[in-house]
Amino acid sequence: MKASLKRILLKGGPFIGLILVIAFFSIAVPLVTHHGNFFTYHNFKIIFTQTVIVAVGALGMTMIIVSGGIDLSVGSTIALTSVIGARLLQHDWPAGVAVLAMVAGGALIGLLNGTLIAGLRMVPFIVTLGTLGIVRGTAKWLAENQTVNYPTPLQKAANADWHTPVDDWMTTADPDGMALPVGVWVVLALALLVALLLCRTVFGRHVFAIGSNEQTARLCGLPTVRLKILIYGLAGCLFGLAGLFQLSRLSLGDPTAAVGLELDIIAAVIVGGASLNGGVGTVLGSMIGALLMAVLRTGTQAMEWPNYFQEIIIGLVIIVAVYFDRLRQGREN
Amino acid sequence: MTNPLTTAASLRLAGIRKSFGATHALRGVSFGIAPGEVHALIGENGAGKSTLMKILSGAHRADAGSMELAGRPYLPENPHDARLKGVAMIYQELNLALHLSAQENILLGDESARAGWINRAASRERARAALAQLGHEALDLGRPAGAFSIAEQQVIEIARALLKQPKILIMDEPTSSLTQADTEKLFATIGRLRAQGVGVIYISHFLEECRRIADRYTVLKDGETVGSGEMKGATLDHLVTLMTGREVKDLYPRAAHATGAVVLEVRAAVSPPRLRCATLQVRAGEIFGLGGLIGAGRTDLLRAIFSLDELAAGEVCVVGAPAGRSTPRARWTEGVGFLSENRKEEGLMLSQSIADNLTLTKQDRFGRFGFISGGRQRATAQRWVDELRVKCRDAAQPIGELSGGNQQKVAFARLLEHPAKIFLLDEPTRGIDVGSKAQIYQLIGDLAASGKAVVVVSSYLPELLGLCDTIGVMCRGELAAVRPRAEWTEAGVMRVATGGE
Structure with missing residues (x-):
């Protein structure tokens, strides 16, 4: 009984x-502040929307971390791809082309890594620390060290109703509506896809195998080099998509975003x-x-706690999570 | 200070018991050692030696039983406390800070210091004295420990243990990575310790060594003392019979098997730095043994055959496969399977399930269009689990939770399931219990009988001689001699392995 309780606590941590x-937050926010209920549909719509960029990035990062790797260049990749997208929109390319270019841009950076x-x-760790700088620099270069705005005055002059669908995908402009923004649905669909990929396909098993023991993977004849390049490349596609949602949220390409x-x-x-x-991890x-x-983040804001407090709390949460991981590993040994 | 020779330093253990969950690691061990005695502790893996040593050195606490050191009850709180009380342990894997100097290592945790400042003169003096006690006063104290040979590192570690003036020194497999010459030096060192009245508990799988160095012996089997006495009167056969509970010849069942055509050929293979030259032929239905000392290049030869390491010269031909550069992936396709000597670091994915470990070489077989059917995969694994009597909950259990013997059975089953035609087995019975061992010998025999070719690397001579049809012995990177088993004896293998022939 006690053992199974512990198991549930560790598994469902x-x-x-x-x-x-x-x-x-549901209890504390109405008690302490004048914001009223925290546990509302409206609040969760905002929370879901705010999760999108981190969630898409986390999908790619899950693959990489399960395979025993790490990628520090995600933030820079998101900034660069959002600049690429903004530049294309500035030049009147259709939204579809911009999206493809952003995904391809992310994939290229991933393949490079x-x-x-x-x-x-x-x-x-070191390679992606390097590309973190390279990609961030490239983003600033491509953006000429300023935000890339669209529509440009020229586009506005040609068409007063200039509009790109990209701007709609992360909008919460209609706060009372029930509909969740497109971005949230995309995350749900992608999460399902990546989960299937990791759990149900040979490729996914091989990702776990490499992460669990790369030497064994090699000994068993897995093409480890090809697999790793593929993993970083696939994750890069997802990082490019995260860049798309970054662009959609800001409605401009910001080379200093996502630092x-x-x-x-x-x-x-x-x-x-x-x-x-x-070797361990789930979507x-x-x-x-x-x-x-x-x-x-939303909760601390609703509590009107200062920003620095939020950073401290998130830091603590990470440490607690790693401690749980340690307990789990202790159980296995 | 008392003269160590007159200190009554005998250690006595009676009725020691220890369980881990449902596993009874020790079920009543009794054991005694007098001052100035070298006592060999013998037993198969899993017999309880390491548990007993952990209790002695304070890492575990016994569930029941009594321990006495020099006539007083001995109950170490932890390894540090054990050392203070006079019991020091030298582990098989040396515990040195390789970047620190020899002197710093010897004094680690016991620096001569005042208010945190190290007294350099006194430090040197004490380190030097400890080394002199071992007859190694010439060792350069300022050199980093990592720059010394393994044998010298061992001396540094023993010197560290001597600082606390131990009454009992436990040595766990001290010669497993030493050359013959270094082993001799170690024996000389042990001789000095004996003369100084230190009791040495010597744990080793090398029975010949135990017979040479030890005054008395104790044999453990399944957590119990099954025999103990003067080393002088004990024969090798007697010790083996005590250890295994069976005659040597019963352990290696010989299925009748006939050899066929050559299926694997290695011509003048060179793979730096260890493998300098090897030429051999293996036939279908043949068990080919590779003997030699650790580091003689046996593992390197297997790795080169399997294309895990690149060849610098020479060639490896798997009959029916294209010659030239290959990869482990291609080797599996050609029907060559490799069992690593290093289960934990190379052979298995410890955090993954038995099923995943067992089927890793050919997972695409368990589904379609890149998808895997977990059910089919687990059913296949379960079949092997049942057939090889792997002790586990089910095929989905992480393999890291199994015992060494059961892990090895799964690692072996990977080759059987693949299925391989040529089996490259590197120390297939290392670190596993006798029951699993017998089972693996049986498997190897059956494989040969069904026409598979098997190459076995083994450091254990009776295994090599009991199991193989042909034996090749390596020495310093060269495959020095290949002869049918009938032409080999244990002494003969050792002579070639040590370069005496």
């Missing part, structure tokens, strides 16, 4: 954490139960982790 945090890591056998977002994304995956040693956990981060 992220989910229980999420419930506790929501319960806390993967090739450096797997092909040249370098440590992922430090890689840490939120990695934290979401770790809080969700993945192990930085590789569901990562999504709960991403949601937990967003609830914490």
